[in-house]
Amino acid sequence: MQKIKPLDHLILILGALFLCVPVVMALMSSTHAAIDIHSNGLYITPGSHGAETYTKVLTSRGGFTGDVTGLLMLTNSMVMGLGFAVGKIVLSMMAAYALVYFRFRFATLIFWAIFATLLLPLEVRIMPSYQVMSELHLLNTYTGLIVPLLASATGTFFFRQFFRSVPDELLEAARIDGAGPVKFFIDVLVPLSKTMMSAIFIIMFIYGWNQYLWPLLMTTDESFFTLMRGIKSILQVWVGSQIPDYNEAFALAVLAMVPPVAVVVIFQRMFIKGLTESDK
Amino acid sequence: MTDTPLSLAEADSTLFTRLRRWWSGETANPVKRVQFDRPLTPWMFLLPQLAVVVIFFYWPSVQAVTSSFYLEDPFGFGATFVGLDNYTDALTSRGYMSTAAFTAFFCVVVTALSLGLGLLLAVKADKVIRGAETYKTLLISVYAIAPPVAGLIGMMFFDMHMGPFTQIAAWFGHDLRVGIDYWDTASALIVISVWKQIPYNFIFFLSGLQSVPVSVREAALIDAKSGWRRFCDITLPLLAPTAFFLLVINITYTMFDTFPIIDVIVKDKPANNPMTLVYKVYLDGFKGNDIGGSSAQSVILMVVVALLTVLQFRFLERRVHYG
Numbered sequence: 001m002q003k004i005k006p007l008d009h010l011i012l013i014l015g016a017l018f019l020c021v022p023v024v025m026a027l028m029s030s031t032h033a034a035i036d037i038h039s040n041g042l043y044i045t046p047g048s049h050g051a052e053t054y055t056k057v058l059t060s061r062g063g064f065t066g067d068v069t070g071l072l073m074l075t076n077s078m079v080m081g082l083g084f085a086v087g088k089i090v091l092s093m094m095a096a097y098a099l100v101y102f103r104f105r106f107a108t109l110i111f112w113a114i115f116a117t118l119l120l121p122l123e124v125r126i127m128p129s130y131q132v133m134s135e136l137h138l139l140n141t142y143t144g145l146i147v148p149l150l151a152s153a154t155g156t157f158f159f160r161q162f163f164r165s166v167p168d169e170l171l172e173a174a175r176i177d178g179a180g181p182v183k184f185f186i187d188v189l190v191p192l193s194k195t196m197m198s199a200i201f202i203i204m205f206i207y208g209w210n211q212y213l214w215p216l217l218m219t220t221d222e223s224f225f226t227l228m229r230g231i232k233s234i235l236q237v238w239v240g241s242q243i244p245d246y247n248e249a250f251a252l253a254v255l256a257m258v259p260p261v262a263v264v265v266i267f268q269r270m271f272i273k274g275l276t277e278s279d280k
Numbered sequence: 281m282t283d284t285p286l287s288l289a290e291a292d293s294t295l296f297t298r299l300r301r302w303w304s305g306e307t308a309n310p311v312k313r314v315q316f317d318r319p320l321t322p323w324m325f326l327l328p329q330l331a332v333v334v335i336f337f338y339w340p341s342v343q344a345v346t347s348s349f350y351l352e353d354p355f356g357f358g359a360t361f362v363g364l365d366n367y368t369d370a371l372t373s374r375g376y377m378s379t380a381a382f383t384a385f386f387c388v389v390v391t392a393l394s395l396g397l398g399l400l401l402a403v404k405a406d407k408v409i410r411g412a413e414t415y416k417t418l419l420i421s422v423y424a425i426a427p428p429v430a431g432l433i434g435m436m437f438f439d440m441h442m443g444p445f446t447q448i449a450a451w452f453g454h455d456l457r458v459g460i461d462y463w464d465t466a467s468a469l470i471v472i473s474v475w476k477q478i479p480y481n482f483i484f485f486l487s488g489l490q491s492v493p494v495s496v497r498e499a500a501l502i503d504a505k506s507g508w509r510r511f512c513d514i515t516l517p518l519l520a521p522t523a524f525f526l527l528v529i530n531i532t533y534t535m536f537d538t539f540p541i542i543d544v545i546v547k548d549k550p551a552n553n554p555m556t557l558v559y560k561v562y563l564d565g566f567k568g569n570d571i572g573g574s575s576a577q578s579v580i581l582m583v584v585v586a587l588l589t590v591l592q593f594r595f596l597e598r599r600v601h602y603g
Contacts, residue, residue, distance in 0.1 A: 008407055009408060011400065011404050012401065012404050012411075015397070015401045015404075015478075016419055019418065019419060019421075019422045019475065019478060020418055020422065022434075022475070023433070037442060038442060039442075040442070041442040041447065042437070094326070095325065095328075095329035095330075097325050098321075101312060101315055101316055102316050102321065102322035102325075103316070104318075104319065104322045113330075113333065114333055117333055119582075119585065120582050120585060121532070121536050123536045123561075124344075124536075124581040125340045125341055125344050126561070126562060127344065127574050127578065128340035128341070128343035128344040128578075130566075131343065132336070132339050132340045136335075147336065150336075151332050151335075151337040171312070171314050181316045182321075212428045212539070212543075217566070228429075228540070231429065231544070232428070232544070235544060235547060236547075246442075249436075252432075253432050256426060256428075260424035261422075261424045263424065264421055264423060265417060265421050268420065271420075272483055275483060275484075
């Protein structure tokens with residue numbers, strides 16, 4: 001085998017430090033008092049103010065209306081991540097099933113109409129999307145937060161590829177046994193796709209949880225704020241002469257990154273599978 | 281997809297057959313040997329996805345194109361048709377051009393650095409045995425951090441009062457002023473964007489490396505003694521499809537997904553700060569209320585990103601072939 005030099009380990013250690021130290025320092029600094037951070041800089045060791053900072057961020061009411069707590073934002077982010085992942089899987093599995101297993105008029109046209117959505121990310125059509133949402137009275141609703149994001153065909157593409165690799169004999173056998181399309185879908189394809197569904201669920205949960213621009217535009221009512229939206233507002237109040245709440249900002253950042261990072265670390269294998277096989 | 285060129289007659293007949301097949305719903309290579317043949321059931325399965333796509337994708341996209349030809353009153357009292365004025369205004373304005381130049385520069389630097397570092401780490405992680413899993417987990421975990429969170433953490437590191445980077449720069453006699461000085465802000469944006477993107481490239485390069493057959497690696501070991509030669513002659517060509525695919529993904533990332541990072545660092549204060557084209561669409565549309573101009577910029581970006589996606593699909597096909 002190849003020789004392994006100490007240099008290889010050195011490069012890997014430096015890389016890991018570059019990537020992870022900022023995260024560790026954010027975590028540690030969030031347990032110190034704002035005044036200490038202001039005078040001493042960031043910390044790499046834990047402090048003693050952790051409990052009170054996190055209690056304050058999670059439960060104290062802040063914002064302009066005094067209604068929004070960290071806990072509420074955490075819940076909203078969770079709704080956003082889960083709702084997006086589940087919605088995406090349901091919609092795209094159904095659409096992919098129709099495209100792969102049925103012979104019908106305009107199938108090719110529909111295929112291209114759906115896959116053209118991969119061409120334009122949300123960011124290039126934010127202004128008109130916002131106008132459409134306000135015409136539909138969907139601003140400040142969970143529907144408005146989640147459903148428009150489902151319009152991209154990433155999941156459909158992924159499930160289409162997967163269904164194509166399912167052996168044809170399965171459908172033949174099912175038809176001989178007298179199964180109709182709905183029964184075949186629910187009793188054969190869905191159980192068969194379990195691994196794929198979990199892999200795509202992880203990717204989509206992270207994607208939904210991490211959304212920033214869309215919640216920023218869609219929510220003006222603070223009771224719909226997600227953690228990402230909260231980060232924007234905590235930074236907006238950092239003007240004036242008082243010492244910024246560094247510790248609270250870090251605590252908010254930690255709350256916003258712990259769930260997705262935990263998901264990636266715990267389900268690492270499945271995550272890599274989902275990522276490299278779905279190709280974004 | 282075939283690479284053999286068709287003769288004219290052949291091409292003609294293919295076009296005709298294709299149209300006929302298209303109409304009758306058959307595809308050139310049927311997806312499945314057996315398929316259900318019901319007129320209504322597929323529509324039932326397609327309906328939810330189609331509804332979402334039409335309402336939230338096609339409607340706004342068409343609206344973007346139409347409103348790019350109009351000059352809208354900022355207070356909402358009607359709109360005047362102005363033809364291509366919004367486009368010419370955008371393309372001839374100095375602000376737009378300097379933003380476009382910065383976006384291009386930003387794309388090149390971020391893509392080069394994050395691809396290079398991702399590849400370096402993947403090659404080393406593929407090689408080591410002791411601690412391989414730990415390195416992998418550590419290098420991947422940052423992937424899940426949202427861009428705005430990355431921006432927030434980065435902002436603290438570049439903070440003018442207590443940021444470690446500001447202190448390090450001060451040792452070298454440089455007064456780092458992120459958010460005020462153009463190039464200081466640009467460097468901060470680059471560091472944060474690269475930091476956020478390395479894990480993604482690392483994952484893809486590593487899975488690309490691990491799919492290289494052992495026999496090829498062993499043959500390479502016998503043939504080439506120097507590790508660098510082996511890397512250039514064997515590893516790099518085998519990784520080329522992955523690398524091209526990642527190239528497109530990284531350009532798309534730098535153009536669009538860095539929006540939250542810029543928003544957190546620049547904070548709606550464009551004064552003398554660098555920004556990307558997407559951020560300008562947002563600023564002009566939502567802060568400047570120039571709906572026509574913003575839409576025209578959107579349409580220009582749509583063309584750019586559509587081209588990128590077509591490229592991406594070509595490489596995607598190839599990537600699958602190498603499998």
